[in-house]
Amino acid sequence: DEWKYAIEEALEEVQGVYATKFKEYVEANSDHTVSIYPFGTLGESADTTELAQMGAIQFVDLSPGFTGSLIPELQVFLLPYTLPENPDVLADFYKTSSTINEKLAALYEQQQLKLIDMFPEGEVVMTTKEEVKAPEDLNGVKFRVMTTPLLVETYNQFGATPTPLPWGEVFGALQLNMIQGQENPMFFVESTKMYEVTDYITFTGHNTFTTAVAANLNFYQGLSDEDKKLVQTAADQAYDYIIDYQKGLTEKSLEKIKEAKPSITVTRLSDEEREPFRQAAEKVRQKYVELTGESGKEVLDGFEKDIEASKARVEG
Ligand code: 6CS
Numbered sequence: 001d002e003w004k005y006a007i008e009e010a011l012e013e014v015q016g017v018y019a020t021k022f023k024e025y026v027e028a029n030s031d032h033t034v035s036i037y038p039f040g041t042l043g044e045s046a047d048t049t050e051l052a053q054m055g056a057i058q059f060v061d062l063s064p065g066f067t068g069s070l071i072p073e074l075q076v077f078l079l080p081y082t083l084p085e086n087p088d089v090l091a092d093f094y095k096t097s098s099t100i101n102e103k104l105a106a107l108y109e110q111q112q113l114k115l116i117d118m119f120p121e122g123e124v125v126m127t128t129k130e131e132v133k134a135p136e137d138l139n140g141v142k143f144r145v146m147t148t149p150l151l152v153e154t155y156n157q158f159g160a161t162p163t164p165l166p167w168g169e170v171f172g173a174l175q176l177n178m179i180q181g182q183e184n185p186m187f188f189v190e191s192t193k194m195y196e197v198t199d200y201i202t203f204t205g206h207n208t209f210t211t212a213v214a215a216n217l218n219f220y221q222g223l224s225d226e227d228k229k230l231v232q233t234a235a236d237q238a239y240d241y242i243i244d245y246q247k248g249l250t251e252k253s254l255e256k257i258k259e260a261k262p263s264i265t266v267t268r269l270s271d272e273e274r275e276p277f278r279q280a281a282e283k284v285r286q287k288y289v290e291l292t293g294e295s296g297k298e299v300l301d302g303f304e305k306d307i308e309a310s311k312a313r314v315e316g
Contacts, residue, residue, distance in 0.1 A: 001031075001032055001033070002032075002033050002034075002035055003026070003032055003033070003034045003035070003058040003059060004035050004037060004056075004057035004058055004059070005019055005022070005023070005034050005035065005036050005037065005057065005058065005059035005060070006036075006037040006041075006042050006048035006051065006052070006057050006059070006060050006061070007019050007036060007037070007038055007039065007060075007061040008039050008045050008048070008061050008062070008063060008066075008167065008211070009038065009039050009061075009188070010038050010039060010191065011036065011038050012191070013187065013188065013191050014121045014122070014185075014187060014188075014242060014245070014246065014249075015061045015121070015211060016036070016038060017241070017242060017245055018061075018119065018213070018238045018239075018241070018242040019034075019036045019059075019061070019238075020036065021234075021237060021238035021241045021242070022034065022059075022213075022234045022235060022237075022238040023036060025230075025233065025234035025237050025238070026230060026231070026234045029230060029233075029234075030227070030230055032227075032230075034059075037057070039167065039168075040168065042057070044166040044167065044168055045062060045063065045066040045166065045167065046066060046069075046147070046166065048060050048061075048062070049062045049066070049067060049070070052112075052113060052214060052215070052216050053111060053112045053113060053216070054112075054216075055112075055216040055218055055219055057216070058215055058216055058219050059116070059213065059214070059215050059216075060113075060213070060214055060215075061211055061212070061213055062113075062211070062212055062214060063146065063209070063210065063211040063212065064076075064077040064078060064148070064210055064211075064212065065077075065078060065145075065146030065147070065148055065151060065209075066146055066147055066148065066166075067148075067212065068148030068149070068150060068151075069147055069148050069149070070111055071104075071107045071108065071110075071111060072149075072291055072292045072296065073104065073107055073292050073295055073296050073299045074104065074107070074148075075148055075149070075150035075151075075288060075291070075292070075296075076288065076296070076299050076300055076303050077210040078148065078150045078151055078154065078207065079150070079207075079281065079284060079285055079288055079300075080154055080206035080207055080277065080278075080280070080281035080284055081205070081206055081207075081274075081277075081278050081281045082207075082281075082285075082303070082304070082307075083120075083207060083208050083210070083307070084307055084310065084311060085123070085205060085208075086311075086314070086315065087120070087243075087246070087247070088314045089307070089310050089311050089314045089315065090120050090208060090310075091120070091243045092310040092313055092314050093306060093307055093310040094117075094118045094119055094120065094210075094239075095239065096306070096309070096310060096313075097302075097303070097306035097307075097310070098302070098306065099299060099302035099303050099305075099306050100115075100118055100303075100306070101115070103298070103299060103302060104299065108212075108214055109217055112216060112217045112218070113214040113215070113216070113217055114214060114215045114216070114217045114220040114221075115212060115213075115214050116212075116213040116214055116215055116231060116232070116235050117212070117213040117235040117238070117239055118210060118211065118212045118213075119210075119211060119213075119239055119242055119243070120208045120209065120210055120243075120246075121185050121187070121188070121208070121209040121210070121211055121246070122185030122186060122187055122188075122208065122209055122246060122249060122250055123185060123186070123203070123205070123207070123208055123209075123250060124183045124184060124185055124206065124207045124208065124209050125183065125184070125185070125186055125189065125201050125202060125203050125204070126143075126181055126182075126183050126200075126201070126202040126204060127181065127182055127183070127184070127189055127194050127195065127198035127200065127201050127202075128141065128143075128180060128181035128198055128199075128200045128202065129141075129174075129177075129180045129181065129198055129199055129200070130180070130199075130200065131200050131202075131265065131267065132181075132200060132202045132204075132267070133202075133267065133269065133273055134273065134276060135158050135159035135276050135277065135280060136159060137159075138155070138158055138159040138160035138181070139159050139160070140161065141160045141161060141180045141181050142160070142161045142163045142178065142179040142180055142181070143155045143158075143160035143161065143162055143163060143179065143180070143181040143182065143183075144163050144164075144165050144170050144173065144174075144179045144181065144182040145162050145163065145164050145165075145182075145183070146164065146167075147164040147165070147166065148164075149291065150284065150287065150288060150291065151164070152164055153283075153284055153287045154280075154281075154284050157280035157281070157283045157284050158277060158280050159280075160181065163178075163179050165179070170182055170194075171192065171193070171194070171197060174194070174197035174198060175197050180198075181198065182194065182198070183207075184209065185208075185209045185250070186201075186249070186250040186253040186254055186257075187246075187249050187250070187253045188209075189201065189253070189257065190253035190254075190256050190257050191253075195257045195260065195261050195264055196260075196261070199263065199264060199265060200264070200265045200266075200267065201254075201257070201264060201265070201266045201267070202266075202267045202268075202269065203266075203267065203268040203269060204269050204274060204277055205269065205274055206274075206277055206281065213235065215231070254266065285300075288300065
Protein backbone atom coordinates (compact mmCIF):
# COMPACT_ATOMS: atom_id res chain seq x y z
CA ASP A 1 0.00 0.00 0.00
CA GLU A 2 0.91 3.62 -0.42
CA TRP A 3 1.73 5.94 2.49
CA LYS A 4 1.32 9.64 1.71
CA TYR A 5 3.80 11.95 3.45
CA ALA A 6 3.46 15.74 3.11
CA ILE A 7 6.37 18.05 3.92
CA GLU A 8 6.54 21.83 4.36
CA GLU A 9 9.57 22.21 2.09
CA ALA A 10 10.96 21.12 -1.27
CA LEU A 11 12.51 17.68 -1.77
CA GLU A 12 16.07 19.03 -1.78
CA GLU A 13 15.54 21.00 1.43
CA VAL A 14 16.12 19.58 4.93
CA GLN A 15 12.62 18.13 5.44
CA GLY A 16 12.80 16.67 1.94
CA VAL A 17 16.16 15.03 2.59
CA TYR A 18 14.81 13.52 5.82
CA ALA A 19 11.60 12.31 4.14
CA THR A 20 13.57 10.79 1.27
CA LYS A 21 15.73 8.79 3.71
CA PHE A 22 12.60 7.66 5.53
CA LYS A 23 11.03 6.58 2.24
CA GLU A 24 14.14 4.72 1.12
CA TYR A 25 14.29 2.73 4.34
CA VAL A 26 10.60 1.86 4.33
CA GLU A 27 10.64 0.80 0.70
CA ALA A 28 13.83 -1.24 1.05
CA ASN A 29 12.48 -3.11 4.06
CA SER A 30 8.80 -3.65 3.34
CA ASP A 31 6.14 -3.78 0.65
CA HIS A 32 4.88 -0.30 1.52
CA THR A 33 5.59 2.63 -0.75
CA VAL A 34 5.94 6.23 0.43
CA SER A 35 4.83 9.15 -1.76
CA ILE A 36 6.27 12.47 -0.68
CA TYR A 37 4.21 15.60 -1.30
CA PRO A 38 6.49 18.67 -1.27
CA PHE A 39 5.40 22.12 -0.09
CA GLY A 40 2.56 23.58 -2.09
CA THR A 41 1.26 20.35 -3.63
CA LEU A 42 -1.33 19.89 -0.86
CA GLY A 43 -1.54 23.47 0.38
CA GLU A 44 0.04 25.28 3.29
CA SER A 45 1.18 23.72 6.57
CA ALA A 46 -2.23 24.24 8.20
CA ASP A 47 -3.82 22.29 5.33
CA THR A 48 -1.44 19.33 5.45
CA THR A 49 -1.78 19.16 9.24
CA GLU A 50 -5.53 18.88 8.85
CA LEU A 51 -5.18 16.22 6.15
CA ALA A 52 -3.02 14.17 8.52
CA GLN A 53 -5.47 14.63 11.41
CA MET A 54 -8.28 13.38 9.17
CA GLY A 55 -6.23 10.47 7.87
CA ALA A 56 -6.30 11.62 4.24
CA ILE A 57 -2.50 11.39 4.39
CA GLN A 58 -0.52 9.13 6.71
CA PHE A 59 2.57 11.22 7.52
CA VAL A 60 3.24 14.93 7.81
CA ASP A 61 5.99 17.37 8.72
CA LEU A 62 4.52 20.00 10.97
CA SER A 63 6.59 22.68 12.64
CA PRO A 64 5.74 24.11 16.08
CA GLY A 65 5.83 27.60 14.54
CA PHE A 66 2.50 26.61 12.99
CA THR A 67 1.28 23.73 15.20
CA GLY A 68 1.60 25.94 18.28
CA SER A 69 -1.76 27.39 17.28
CA LEU A 70 -3.30 23.93 17.74
CA ILE A 71 -1.22 22.76 20.72
CA PRO A 72 -0.16 25.87 22.67
CA GLU A 73 2.44 24.02 24.80
CA LEU A 74 4.50 23.36 21.63
CA GLN A 75 5.39 27.02 21.60
CA VAL A 76 8.10 26.14 24.11
CA PHE A 77 10.27 25.53 21.00
CA LEU A 78 9.83 29.16 20.02
CA LEU A 79 11.04 30.67 23.30
CA PRO A 80 14.08 32.76 22.41
CA TYR A 81 17.43 31.75 23.98
CA THR A 82 16.05 28.51 25.42
CA LEU A 83 17.22 25.66 23.17
CA PRO A 84 20.95 24.86 23.45
CA GLU A 85 23.21 26.24 20.69
CA ASN A 86 25.62 23.31 20.60
CA PRO A 87 24.37 21.07 17.74
CA ASP A 88 25.55 17.89 19.50
CA VAL A 89 23.57 18.78 22.60
CA LEU A 90 20.55 19.57 20.43
CA ALA A 91 20.81 16.26 18.58
CA ASP A 92 20.85 14.39 21.89
CA PHE A 93 18.05 16.47 23.36
CA TYR A 94 15.36 15.81 20.72
CA LYS A 95 15.98 12.07 20.92
CA THR A 96 16.17 11.66 24.70
CA SER A 97 13.81 14.31 26.09
CA SER A 98 10.89 12.69 27.92
CA THR A 99 9.14 16.06 27.86
CA ILE A 100 9.08 15.81 24.06
CA ASN A 101 8.64 12.09 23.61
CA GLU A 102 6.08 11.51 26.35
CA LYS A 103 4.46 14.72 27.50
CA LEU A 104 4.25 16.58 24.18
CA ALA A 105 3.60 13.30 22.34
CA ALA A 106 0.46 12.87 24.47
CA LEU A 107 -0.73 16.33 23.41
CA TYR A 108 -0.24 15.43 19.74
CA GLU A 109 -2.35 12.31 20.38
CA GLN A 110 -5.23 14.46 21.54
CA GLN A 111 -5.09 15.95 18.04
CA GLN A 112 -5.18 12.56 16.30
CA LEU A 113 -1.44 12.70 15.62
CA LYS A 114 1.25 10.21 16.61
CA LEU A 115 4.58 11.99 17.10
CA ILE A 116 7.27 10.06 15.26
CA ASP A 117 10.27 12.38 15.49
CA MET A 118 11.34 15.94 16.12
CA PHE A 119 14.49 17.37 14.62
CA PRO A 120 16.39 20.66 14.34
CA GLU A 121 16.78 22.49 11.01
CA GLY A 122 19.51 24.95 11.96
CA GLU A 123 20.00 28.29 13.64
CA VAL A 124 17.41 30.88 12.77
CA VAL A 125 18.69 34.16 11.31
CA MET A 126 16.84 37.38 10.60
CA THR A 127 16.84 38.69 7.05
CA THR A 128 15.74 42.28 6.68
CA LYS A 129 15.78 45.26 4.34
CA GLU A 130 17.63 47.46 6.88
CA GLU A 131 20.42 46.64 9.31
CA VAL A 132 19.49 45.12 12.70
CA LYS A 133 21.92 45.55 15.58
CA ALA A 134 19.45 46.33 18.36
CA PRO A 135 15.72 46.01 19.05
CA GLU A 136 15.34 49.73 18.15
CA ASP A 137 16.31 48.88 14.59
CA LEU A 138 13.18 46.74 14.36
CA ASN A 139 10.85 49.60 15.25
CA GLY A 140 8.30 50.01 12.49
CA VAL A 141 9.59 46.92 10.69
CA LYS A 142 6.79 44.61 9.63
CA PHE A 143 8.39 41.29 10.40
CA ARG A 144 6.91 38.05 9.08
CA VAL A 145 6.54 35.26 11.61
CA MET A 146 5.01 31.81 11.37
CA THR A 147 1.44 31.85 12.59
CA THR A 148 1.60 30.97 16.33
CA PRO A 149 0.74 33.62 18.95
CA LEU A 150 4.05 33.29 20.79
CA LEU A 151 6.05 34.35 17.75
CA VAL A 152 3.89 37.44 17.51
CA GLU A 153 4.70 38.12 21.17
CA THR A 154 8.41 37.52 20.55
CA TYR A 155 8.68 40.04 17.77
CA ASN A 156 6.55 42.52 19.70
CA GLN A 157 9.07 42.27 22.52
CA PHE A 158 11.93 42.50 20.01
CA GLY A 159 10.52 45.89 18.95
CA ALA A 160 9.08 44.95 15.54
CA THR A 161 5.56 44.88 14.13
CA PRO A 162 4.99 41.13 13.80
CA THR A 163 3.03 39.91 10.80
CA PRO A 164 1.97 36.24 10.89
CA LEU A 165 1.81 34.71 7.41
CA PRO A 166 1.74 31.21 5.95
CA TRP A 167 4.95 30.40 4.11
CA GLY A 168 3.55 30.73 0.60
CA GLU A 169 2.97 34.45 0.98
CA VAL A 170 6.37 35.49 2.31
CA PHE A 171 8.43 36.04 -0.85
CA GLY A 172 5.75 38.14 -2.52
CA ALA A 173 5.11 40.19 0.60
CA LEU A 174 8.83 41.03 0.86
CA GLN A 175 9.03 41.81 -2.82
CA LEU A 176 6.08 44.22 -2.53
CA ASN A 177 7.53 45.70 0.68
CA MET A 178 4.40 44.75 2.63
CA ILE A 179 6.82 43.24 5.14
CA GLN A 180 10.48 44.12 5.67
CA GLY A 181 11.87 41.10 7.46
CA GLN A 182 11.55 37.41 8.26
CA GLU A 183 13.44 34.69 10.13
CA ASN A 184 14.54 31.25 8.97
CA PRO A 185 17.56 28.94 8.98
CA MET A 186 20.31 29.81 6.49
CA PHE A 187 19.76 26.82 4.19
CA PHE A 188 16.17 28.00 3.68
CA VAL A 189 17.18 31.64 3.14
CA GLU A 190 19.43 30.34 0.37
CA SER A 191 17.15 27.73 -1.23
CA THR A 192 14.08 29.99 -1.27
CA LYS A 193 16.12 33.03 -2.38
CA MET A 194 15.02 35.17 0.56
CA TYR A 195 18.31 37.04 0.05
CA GLU A 196 16.99 38.44 -3.22
CA VAL A 197 14.30 40.38 -1.38
CA THR A 198 16.25 41.35 1.78
CA ASP A 199 19.71 42.93 2.14
CA TYR A 200 20.85 42.14 5.68
CA ILE A 201 21.35 38.83 7.45
CA THR A 202 21.68 38.92 11.24
CA PHE A 203 22.77 36.12 13.55
CA THR A 204 21.03 36.87 16.84
CA GLY A 205 21.51 33.40 18.34
CA HIS A 206 17.95 33.38 19.60
CA ASN A 207 16.72 30.08 18.27
CA THR A 208 16.99 26.91 16.24
CA PHE A 209 14.23 25.95 13.84
CA THR A 210 12.43 22.82 15.07
CA THR A 211 10.16 20.58 13.06
CA ALA A 212 8.18 17.44 13.86
CA VAL A 213 7.15 14.35 11.92
CA ALA A 214 3.81 12.83 12.85
CA ALA A 215 1.51 10.08 11.60
CA ASN A 216 -2.26 9.95 11.66
CA LEU A 217 -3.06 8.33 15.02
CA ASN A 218 -5.65 5.77 13.83
CA PHE A 219 -3.42 4.76 10.96
CA TYR A 220 -0.47 4.31 13.31
CA GLN A 221 -2.45 2.37 15.88
CA GLY A 222 -3.67 0.07 13.13
CA LEU A 223 -0.14 -0.89 12.09
CA SER A 224 1.28 -4.28 13.04
CA ASP A 225 4.06 -4.28 15.64
CA GLU A 226 6.44 -5.05 12.83
CA ASP A 227 5.31 -2.00 10.84
CA LYS A 228 5.50 0.23 13.91
CA LYS A 229 9.06 -0.90 14.35
CA LEU A 230 9.73 -0.28 10.67
CA VAL A 231 8.45 3.29 10.99
CA GLN A 232 10.53 3.96 14.09
CA THR A 233 13.69 2.49 12.59
CA ALA A 234 13.17 4.44 9.37
CA ALA A 235 12.75 7.60 11.45
CA ASP A 236 15.84 6.85 13.55
CA GLN A 237 17.94 6.36 10.42
CA ALA A 238 16.58 9.51 8.83
CA TYR A 239 17.28 11.39 12.06
CA ASP A 240 20.94 10.37 12.21
CA TYR A 241 21.28 11.20 8.54
CA ILE A 242 19.72 14.64 8.80
CA ILE A 243 21.82 15.58 11.83
CA ASP A 244 24.96 14.65 9.93
CA TYR A 245 23.75 16.26 6.70
CA GLN A 246 23.40 19.60 8.45
CA LYS A 247 27.01 19.80 9.65
CA GLY A 248 28.47 22.86 7.94
CA LEU A 249 25.22 23.53 6.04
CA THR A 250 24.76 27.05 7.45
CA GLU A 251 28.27 28.05 6.32
CA LYS A 252 27.89 26.41 2.90
CA SER A 253 24.54 28.10 2.33
CA LEU A 254 25.94 31.47 3.40
CA GLU A 255 28.80 31.09 0.90
CA LYS A 256 26.27 30.44 -1.87
CA ILE A 257 24.30 33.51 -0.85
CA LYS A 258 27.41 35.71 -0.88
CA GLU A 259 28.29 34.41 -4.32
CA ALA A 260 24.81 35.10 -5.67
CA LYS A 261 24.60 38.50 -3.98
CA PRO A 262 27.96 40.03 -3.03
CA SER A 263 26.25 43.14 -1.61
CA ILE A 264 24.55 41.17 1.19
CA THR A 265 25.57 42.37 4.67
CA VAL A 266 26.05 39.67 7.30
CA THR A 267 26.17 40.63 10.98
CA ARG A 268 26.81 38.46 14.01
CA LEU A 269 25.60 40.14 17.17
CA SER A 270 28.14 40.11 20.00
CA ASP A 271 27.11 38.88 23.46
CA GLU A 272 26.65 42.49 24.45
CA GLU A 273 24.44 43.22 21.45
CA ARG A 274 22.37 40.12 22.18
CA GLU A 275 21.69 41.28 25.72
CA PRO A 276 18.62 43.46 25.00
CA PHE A 277 17.14 40.62 22.93
CA ARG A 278 17.75 38.24 25.84
CA GLN A 279 15.99 40.64 28.16
CA ALA A 280 13.03 40.82 25.80
CA ALA A 281 13.01 37.01 25.83
CA GLU A 282 12.24 37.03 29.58
CA LYS A 283 8.92 38.70 28.85
CA VAL A 284 8.16 36.12 26.17
CA ARG A 285 8.69 33.37 28.74
CA GLN A 286 6.19 35.02 31.07
CA LYS A 287 3.76 35.22 28.19
CA TYR A 288 4.25 31.51 27.46
CA VAL A 289 3.28 30.58 31.00
CA GLU A 290 0.34 32.98 30.83
CA LEU A 291 -0.87 31.40 27.59
CA THR A 292 -0.40 27.77 28.59
CA GLY A 293 -0.98 27.73 32.36
CA GLU A 294 0.04 24.84 34.62
CA SER A 295 0.48 22.42 31.74
CA GLY A 296 2.82 24.78 29.89
CA LYS A 297 4.79 25.52 33.02
CA GLU A 298 5.35 21.79 33.50
CA VAL A 299 6.45 21.48 29.87
CA LEU A 300 8.88 24.39 30.24
CA ASP A 301 10.38 23.05 33.46
CA GLY A 302 10.73 19.56 31.99
CA PHE A 303 12.17 21.01 28.78
CA GLU A 304 14.90 22.85 30.66
CA LYS A 305 15.67 19.85 32.84
CA ASP A 306 16.02 17.64 29.76
CA ILE A 307 18.30 20.23 28.10
CA GLU A 308 20.53 20.25 31.18
CA ALA A 309 20.65 16.45 31.13
CA SER A 310 21.69 16.47 27.45
CA LYS A 311 24.34 19.10 28.17
CA ALA A 312 25.75 17.01 31.01
CA ARG A 313 25.76 13.91 28.81
CA VAL A 314 27.34 15.52 25.73
CA GLU A 315 29.57 18.22 27.19
CA GLY A 316 30.49 16.33 30.38
O1 6CS B 1 9.16 29.83 7.54
C1 6CS B 1 8.46 28.90 7.21
O2 6CS B 1 7.24 28.99 7.19
C2 6CS B 1 9.12 27.60 6.76
N1 6CS B 1 10.47 27.49 7.22
C3 6CS B 1 11.11 26.35 7.16
C4 6CS B 1 12.56 26.25 7.47
N2 6CS B 1 10.50 25.23 6.81
C5 6CS B 1 9.09 25.16 6.52
C6 6CS B 1 8.32 26.37 6.98
O3 6CS B 1 7.11 26.47 6.35
